[in-house]
Amino acid sequence: MAAYDFDLFVIGGGSAGVRCGRIAAGYGARVAVAEARFWGGTCVNVGCVPKKIMVNAAEYGAWADDARAFGWDIAKGAHDFAALAAARDAEVTRLSAIYSRLLTNAGATVFDARASFIDPHTLDVGGKRVTAERIVIATGGQTVKPLIPGADLGIDSDGVFLLKTLPKRIAIVGSGYIAVEFAGVFRGLGSEVELIYRAERPLRGFDEDMRAALDEAMEADGIRQHRGETPEALERAGEGLQLRLSSGRVIAADTVLFATGRVPNTATLGLEAAGVTVSATGAVVVDAEHATSQPHIFAIGDVTDRLNLTPMATAVGHALADTLFGKTPRRASYENVPTAVFSSPPIATVGLTEEEAAARGPVDIYLSRFTPLRHTISKRTRRTTMKLVVDQKTRRVLGAHMLGDDAAEIMQGIGIAVVMGATKEDFDRTIGIHPTAAEEFVTLRTRTREAGIPAPHGPAGTGAST
Ligand SMILES: Cc1cc2nc3c(=O)[nH]c(=O)nc-3n(C[C@H](O)[C@H](O)[C@H](O)COP(=O)(O)OP(=O)(O)OC[C@H]3O[C@@H](n4cnc5c(N)ncnc54)[C@H](O)[C@@H]3O)c2cc1C
Numbered sequence: 001m002a003a004y005d006f007d008l009f010v011i012g013g014g015s016a017g018v019r020c021g022r023i024a025a026g027y028g029a030r031v032a033v034a035e036a037r038f039w040g041g042t043c044v045n046v047g048c049v050p051k052k053i054m055v056n057a058a059e060y061g062a063w064a065d066d067a068r069a070f071g072w073d074i075a076k077g078a079h080d081f082a083a084l085a086a087a088r089d090a091e092v093t094r095l096s097a098i099y100s101r102l103l104t105n106a107g108a109t110v111f112d113a114r115a116s117f118i119d120p121h122t123l124d125v126g127g128k129r130v131t132a133e134r135i136v137i138a139t140g141g142q143t144v145k146p147l148i149p150g151a152d153l154g155i156d157s158d159g160v161f162l163l164k165t166l167p168k169r170i171a172i173v174g175s176g177y178i179a180v181e182f183a184g185v186f187r188g189l190g191s192e193v194e195l196i197y198r199a200e201r202p203l204r205g206f207d208e209d210m211r212a213a214l215d216e217a218m219e220a221d222g223i224r225q226h227r228g229e230t231p232e233a234l235e236r237a238g239e240g241l242q243l244r245l246s247s248g249r250v251i252a253a254d255t256v257l258f259a260t261g262r263v264p265n266t267a268t269l270g271l272e273a274a275g276v277t278v279s280a281t282g283a284v285v286v287d288a289e290h291a292t293s294q295p296h297i298f299a300i301g302d303v304t305d306r307l308n309l310t311p312m313a314t315a316v317g318h319a320l321a322d323t324l325f326g327k328t329p330r331r332a333s334y335e336n337v338p339t340a341v342f343s344s345p346p347i348a349t350v351g352l353t354e355e356e357a358a359a360r361g362p363v364d365i366y367l368s369r370f371t372p373l374r375h376t377i378s379k380r381t382r383r384t385t386m387k388l389v390v391d392q393k394t395r396r397v398l399g400a401h402m403l404g405d406d407a408a409e410i411m412q413g414i415g416i417a418v419v420m421g422a423t424k425e426d427f428d429r430t431i432g433i434h435p436t437a438a439e440e441f442v443t444l445r446t447r448t449r450e451a452g453i454p455a456p457h458g459p460a461g462t463g464a465s466t
């Protein structure tokens, strides 16, 4: 008889856990996965997928307006928020079911239950004792609201997907991924949007040229930004709400969205009983192999609070299953991970920002700002910014950044080149696809400046598509 009920027990059926459990089961391991809330986790249920559907919905509104300039006689009409919510929720339900089926089809056992540690090899799974030789913690994260009076009157990103109607006025606190994405969504659907944040520009940590370009684009779209502000209290005011800010300013809104970050889901896992160490922020501490302070217990995905992105979570889950059960030990790289912010317009990036690169040595900057052909016709104020950060000595492209339509779609291919170590000359000898915005990445002939000298944000672009 086997010493343990399972070879591998995965806690959490999100992006990381499902991939790890499915691949391990495919290698013949006896695998179980427990999911307390929804199969597919954050990304499928309250993250990437329903968010992107709302981003798409918002885009259609602007396209309907643009269409007239191209000769279409289109009456835009009113947006039906309930119809969007129904289509979105149906897709989420479909995908969530697929995630659970992926596991059972691979031969894994699934538990619709919360799991927590009793001891290093034993779990309480919905009241049942289950033992496993190895355990993977893949419990993801959850939103946090600021500790201010009345915070409960506001919603978090999960709450966005429960809204029954479009708020006429929405105040969004924060300027990270979630805040700027939903600012674009709600503005595009027709809400009055107030964006309140502590910094001077949105998206801390991103390349400064992208931050400046997004700031400008949001202003052009009518998103009202309140920079250098901290929320102090949220109160009811008649039918609506009012948010008091540190400056004394008061923002009136129907809905207040706190997009103020996420914390790892570790508080109720019984990690002390397992002897698993967590950081001051509650993230499970792991080594390069994703092993915790207990060598047979691993942690993957957002619960480790490293790069909190779905493709990173699945890559790490897959590599761990290959390593433990597939006789092919390997690690997923955290270097040069492409990412996109689905703001309006979107930003996509791979590699180092100008600031990060310049801190390592001399770099050249190639920058282009232009109005894409579509918008020379539509007359919508919609500029594209593209940028390459190039190592002066090796000529390697250390970073590529773009704000503009289709940035995420374009950056995936650029990401391959950067991961492969392409030089600026490799980019230059690649023939462009014409007429596209993407071709600008291979026609940036003239060095704009050496790093450190600020870019002018004037109207002129250097690109052929200007
Ligand atoms: C609004 C929003 C938009 C996003 N958009 C994008 C995007 O466009 N692109 C992108 O790459 N990333 C995006 N992300 C981030 C992405 O969703 C996460 O990085 C990803 O879901 C992490 O996967 P995970 O498996 O680590 O955690 P999760 O997907 O959170 O899965 C963890 C699962 O564990 C379950 N669980 C927790 N505790 C227990 C327990 N004790 N027992 C059993 N089950 C438990 C939870 O219910 C959950 O289902 C977005 C996130 C949010 C919030």
Ligand SMILES: NC(=O)c1ccc[n+]([C@@H]2O[C@H](COP(=O)([O-])OP(=O)(O)OC[C@H]3O[C@@H](n4cnc5c(N)ncnc54)[C@H](O)[C@@H]3O)[C@@H](O)[C@H]2O)c1
Pocket: 145, 146, 147, 173, 174, 175, 176, 177, 178, 179, 181, 197, 198, 230, 231, 259, 260, 261, 262, 307, 308, 309, 339, 340, 341, 342
């Ligand atoms: N497109 C994508 O890939 C995508 C989309 C959404 C989320 N995500 C992932 O989810 C993570 C979480 O997103 P997020 O936007 O919630 O977090 P974030 O950490 O990116 O941004 C949090 C924002 O809240 C602000 N903030 C924090 N505490 C505050 C307080 N007390 N008062 C006022 N402001 C406060 C921060 O200054 C920051 O602007 C992201 O870091 C990202 O990894 C990815």
